[in-house]
Amino acid sequence: MVLKSVNKLKGQLKVPADKSISHRSVMFGSLAEGHTEISDCLLSADCMSTISCFKKLGIEINVDKEKGHVDVYGKGLHGLTSPSGILDTGNSGTTTRLISGILSGQSFSSTLSGDESLNTRPMKRIITPLSMMGADIKSKNGNDCAPLIINPSKLKGIAYTSPLSSAQVKSAIILAGLYADGETSVTEPYLSRNHTELMLKGFGAEITSENKTATIKPEPKLVGQNITVPGDISSAAYFIAAGLIIPGSEILIKNVGINETRAGILRVCENMGAEIVYLDPKNISGEPVCDLFIKSQPLKGSVIEGEIIPALIDEIPIIAVMAAFAEGQTIIKDAADLKAKESDRIYTTVTNLKKMGADITATDDGMIINGTGALKGAALDSFADHRIAMSMAVAALAAEGTTDIENADCVNISYPNFYKDLLSLTK
Numbered sequence: 236m237v238l239k240s241v242n243k244l245k246g247q248l249k250v251p252a253d254k255s256i257s258h259r260s261v262m263f264g265s266l267a268e269g270h271t272e273i274s275d276c277l278l279s280a281d282c283m284s285t286i287s288c289f290k291k292l293g294i295e296i297n298v299d300k301e302k303g304h305v306d307v308y309g310k311g312l313h314g315l316t317s318p319s320g321i322l323d324t325g326n327s328g329t330t331t332r333l334i335s336g337i338l339s340g341q342s343f344s345s346t347l348s349g350d351e352s353l354n355t356r357p358m359k360r361i362i363t364p365l366s367m368m369g370a371d372i373k374s375k376n377g378n379d380c381a382p383l384i385i386n387p388s389k390l391k392g393i394a395y396t397s398p399l400s401s402a403q404v405k406s407a408i409i410l411a412g413l414y415a416d417g418e419t420s421v422t423e424p425y426l427s428r429n430h431t432e433l434m435l436k437g438f439g440a441e442i443t444s445e446n447k448t449a450t451i452k453p454e455p456k457l458v459g460q461n462i463t464v465p466g467d468i469s470s471a472a473y474f475i476a477a478g479l480i481i482p483g484s485e486i487l488i489k490n491v492g493i494n495e496t497r498a499g500i501l502r503v504c505e506n507m508g509a510e511i512v513y514l515d516p517k518n519i520s521g522e523p524v525c526d527l528f529i530k531s532q533p534l535k536g537s538v539i540e541g542e543i544i545p546a547l548i549d550e551i552p553i554i555a556v557m558a559a560f561a562e563g564q565t566i567i568k569d570a571a572d573l574k575a576k577e578s579d580r581i582y583t584t585v586t587n588l589k590k591m592g593a594d595i596t597a598t599d600d601g602m603i604i605n606g607t608g609a610l611k612g613a614a615l616d617s618f619a620d621h622r623i624a625m626s627m628a629v630a631a632l633a634a635e636g637t638t639d640i641e642n643a644d645c646v647n648i649s650y651p652n653f654y655k656d657l658l659s660l661t662k
Contacts, residue, residue, distance in 0.1 A: 236624075236643030236654065238631035240612070243483030243531075244660040250471045251650050252277040252303060252464035253492050255402070255430050256522065258285050258329045260462045262337065263438050264307030265294040265315070266413070269459035273305040276464055280648050284325035284349075288334055291318040309459055312413060317343035321382070324349040326577065326648055329403055331381055332361050333431075336407035338385045339370035340414025346375070348382035352619060355380055357575050361407045364395045368411055368419070392417030392453065399572060400545040402427040405449060409435070409442070412451040420450040425542040428496040433521045434462075465492035465524040469622075470650050472500045472550045477629045477657070478529030479509050480560040486660060487514075488527045495523075499546030503554055507534040507561055536563030536606055544569050549576075551601075552584045552626035558604035559593040560633060567601035577648075578620035587615045587627050591634055612636030621648040628657060 257277040262285060264271030276282065278300050286296050286305070293316035295308040315337075324330040324347055331347055335358075338345045348354060359379035365372050371386040392415040397404055400423040409431055412419030425447065432444050438460055441452040471491045478486040493501065493513075504511055512528035534557060539547075547554065551570055558565035573580040585597040590613040594605040612634050617624035624643050631638030646653040 236628070236640045237637060238628055238640070239637050240635055241481060241632045241661045244477055244481050244632070245485055246660045247487035247489060248474065248656050248659065249489040250466045250474070250491065251279065253467040254279065254281060254469070254649050255329065255428060256434070256464045256492070257282045258333065259430055259434050260464060261285050261289060261296065261305065261307055262333060263434055263457065264459060265289045265292070265309050266312050266337065267309040267438050267457035267459045268311045269309060271307040271309060271459040272461045273307065274463045275303050276305045277467070278303060279651060280325060281327040281330065284323065284327045285330045288322045288324060288330060291320070291322055292316060309457070312454065312457065315341055318345055321346045321348050324353060324381070326350050326353050328353065328356055331358070331383070332403040332407045333410060335361050335365065335372060335383060335385065336410035339365050339368070339372055339388070339411045340390050342387050344384070344386045346382055346384050352577055353381060358383060360399065360401065360404050364393070364397070364404070364408050365411055367395065368393050368408070368415060370411060390415040392419040394420045394422070396422045397424070400425040400427045401572070402431065402545070406431040409449060409451050413440070413453060413455065415453045418450060418452050420448055422448040425545050426496055427545040428494065430494070437521050462520045465519050465522050466490045468492050468497050468500065469549045471527065472553050473625045473629050473657070475500065475504060475511070475527065475529050476553045476557045477632060479504065479531060479534060480557055480633045482531050484529070484531040486529045488529065490524055491527050492522050492524055496546055499543045500550040500554065502543060503537060503539055503547060506537045507557065508532070509534060534561035536561050536565040538566045540566070540568045548572060549622055552580055552622050553629060555584050555588060555595065555602060555604055556626050556630045558606055559588055559595065559610055559630070560608055561606040562608070563606055565604045565606065568598065569600055571600040576620070576622070578618040578623060580620065580623065583618045583620060583623045584626070587623065588630065590615060591630060610634035612638040614639045615641065617642045617645050619645045621646045621650065625650065625653055628654065632657070632661070
């Protein structure tokens with residue numbers, strides 16, 4: 236993908252539906268009794284992996300790709316059936332980790348495996364707590380990665396204190412807790428995104444959240460719901476950044492989910508001196524939503540650390556791009572989990588931005604960026620990571636000259652029309 240610098244970005248757009256909420260709506264609809272109707276569902280490669288897995292588990296799911304509409308005909312908590320083969324989770328860590336919690340409570344055996352990248356990602360973080368609950372879950376190759384083999388077992392409720400803040404880990408334990416013999420709770424160092432808690436409650440689960448602890452009671456009757464999925468703040472982040480750093484830009488992003496456990500990017504932008512206008516606030520399917528109006532403005536460096544990290548972990552590469560154009564120093568720390576994403580996002584972000592002339596240094600748990608106010612076009616590598624590709628595409632439009640991003644089509648994992656939408660703002 237070859238991209239050239241632009242003078243400004245103007246226009247409005249609607250970003251794809253939230254990936255996290257789309258995954259969960261299919262999963263929980265499958266475990267509920269009756270029909271779950273999902274409007275504006277993201278049907279990217281990752282979410283199609285979730286749909287494919289639940290079809291293999293005996294759930295009828297009808298997909299209208301053109302309309303982004305999905306109908307799930309759930310069979311209740313104990314309605315899944317033994318799959319005929321391996322459950323292919325593709326590139327999706329969310330699918331793999333969340334479905335592991337569900338499968339741990341089933342009466343049949345199953346095997347989960349994904350693509351080359353997925354099968355190198357750490358799964359000990361879910362194997363350990365699920366095993367503490369009595370799950371029979373093992374890494375096939377003994378390396379704490381997928382393929383995972385899960386055999387039937389009886390689960391017990393536990394109170395788990397997680398060493399890391401991860402919505403995927405928390406959700407895996409909560410979902411296993413649906414099948415346990417008693418109450419299950421998860422306490423995190425900092426509160427991670429809470430879509431699982433909000434949505435399960437909407438389906439009828441008895442789940443409570445207090446401070447950094449989520450607690451669920453077993454064997455609820457889940458009932459099918461009508462769900463409308465809001466726009467993904469993680470996808471909106473690239474347009475927020477582009478609108479702020481490319482002079483003369485004005486962008487309206489419609490219908491974006493701004494759940495505070497996800498929208499750390501907005502707080503960071505405000506800490507960097509940006510004024511973002513929130514329009515038409517509303518609540519959709521239990522999630523806060525609004526339109527965001529972005530215009531270009533000068534940014535200043537900031538320190539990003541601690542409890543805000545789980546609310547923006549996926550946005551750190553694009554925050555680094557903003558920091559390169561800001562005045563002063565930006566320090567990002569407490570983000571070692573970046574190394575366990577589709578790529579090592581500390582390494583891949585720093586490597587690419589250095590090629591563009593950024594003053595950026597990797598640290599063990601983040602990076603330090605001294606803003607120079609300018610970048611230069613370069614030959615970059617997406618490292619087959621959709622968030623790196625999209626971040627570097629924004630950097631390319633803001634940089635001087637021409638940038639060539641290798642393996643740029645990996646954006647299909649979360650945002651198949653990303654380049655089309657981005658370039659529509661340049662006309």
